[in-house]
Amino acid sequence: MHILMTGSAGFIGYHLARRLLADGHAVTGIDGMTPYYDVALKRARHARLAAHPEFSAHEFMLEDHARLDAACRAARPDIVVHLAAQAGVRYSLDNPSAYVSANVVGTHNLLNAVKALPVRHVILASTSSVYGAGTDCPFTEDQPCNHPLSLYAATKKACEDIGHSYAHLHDLPMTACRFFTVYGPWGRPDMALFRFTRNILGGLPIDVYNGGDMARDFTYIDDIVEALVRLLPRPPGNGDAAPARGASPVAPYRVVNVGNGQPVGLRDFIRAIERATGRAALCNNLPMQPGDVPTTWADCAMLEHLTGFRPATTLQSGVDAFVEWYRDWYDI
Template identity: 50%
Template sequence: MKILVTGAAGFIGNFVTERLLEQGHYVIGLDNLNDYYQVSLKDDRLKRVEHFENFEFVKIDLADREAISELFAEHKFDRVVHLAAQAGVRYSIDNPMAYNDSNLTGMMTILEGCRQNNVEHLVYASSSSVYGMNKEVPFSETDRVDHPVSLYAATKKANELMAHSYSHLYNLPVTGLRFFTVYGPWGRPDMAAYKFAKKIMAGEEIDVYNHGDLSRDFTYIDDIVEGILRTLDNVPTGASGNAKYDNEAVTPYALYNIGNHQPVKLMEFISTLEEALGVKAKLNMMPMQPGDVYTTYADTDQLQQAVGFEPNTTLKQGLTEFANWFRDYHNV
């Protein structure tokens, strides 16, 4: 099959691209290579897949409607994995317009491309951030998510609504995936594992928000990729396992959590990372930050029922793999 992967130079997108190429699919990898974090890391990720003969990279901004339209018309993709977005909860507080262009306009250009060119299945990235300050755990796909606490979360909730409307109006098969705190080798520098490791190895203090009284459903990259690929092959037919409303019984739309369904206290995460790196961290205890939530915890029953898989990599396994990569990549 010919598959478009947006965000192919990003953390998750790069691993998904690699797996699809190994399976023999022809992959067009799209990325605008923006400088939200160092472009050199994105370039190095692309080097991991550029040797595949069945890979082609295109540098296009999602907000460029004409370029995206031409790309879809030229390639007639069978399936699309839409992972590109402006990420980061805290960054959205200071740079809100970047989220409008990438996450809202960008989602719209992808939906239109799929509609106009009869794509057989669109899988797109949502986020656990949509759950906001939900008190009931674990977080379920049928929970109400009407109270986002960051603009990033609001754009991801908007993406879910946009995708559902396209699926309903145009009979476009769409699956949304709510990712829970992804980590692992080649990860994003603004995420906890990378950010902490860099400061720990430099002997600098790490900021520990809410004085460490936070927990996250940390999910290893290999588990995320496996979930994406399985849902990509599980095309919704209008009888999604988590339909809540009558119209979803005929709408080819599905929505799943992908998380490790085992929340970890922040202090336990730090101690496990210390052990993996072999270095003790210096801690700078901080108050709660705007846009943060106290906990994330994924209910993965729907994913298990739909595709027979649920993430299960332990934090120790995952952080050991990350630490080994970090040391090698940074020569420390």
């Protein structure tokens, strides 16, 4: 197949593109190379993908609808994987306009560009953050998501709703994947694993919010990729009924949680990094940050029903793999 992927220089995009290329598919990537974090890391990811003859890339923002339209028409993809977004809960407090522009406007522009193409399936990246103030754990796809706690979460929920309307109006099969705290080699420098590893290896303190009384459903990158690869050839039908959870009754659209299904406390997460690095963490305890949620926990029964796959990578093995990559990348 020919896959058009936005955010191909990002963390998830890089790993997914590598897998798709290895499986014999062609990938056209689009990435804006925004400076939210070290652009050198993004360019290094793209450079490794460019070594494959079936990978081609464009560098522009999705807000540039003219270039986006031209790239989509030229690619004529079988599958579209939309991973590009302005990420990060805390940064949305500092630069909210970036989230509306990149996430809402960018998603609209992409769907508008591909609606008339013979696309078999659109995969739309969403996030566990859309569950917001929800306390009914584990989170299921049919839970109401009406109380976002950050602008990041609000824009990603808006993207889901925009996607549903395009699926309904243009018969565009779409799956919105709600990712739960993705981690692993080549991960984002703004994420806790990257920041904690950097500071622990450097003998610097780490910021621990809410006294460590938080839990996240950490999901290893290889499990995310495997789930996506299995979902790609399984587009939803109009009004899929079995099981109804997460599926629209009026459009070829569904929501699927992609998580490990086993929340880990922040203190246990830190201990896993300490074991991987062989060093003790110096903790700087801080209050809960605005926009944060105390717990994320995915019910992945829908994913397993659709694909026969359930993520199962243990936290320690995933953290070990990240720390090994980090030491090699930074020659520590």
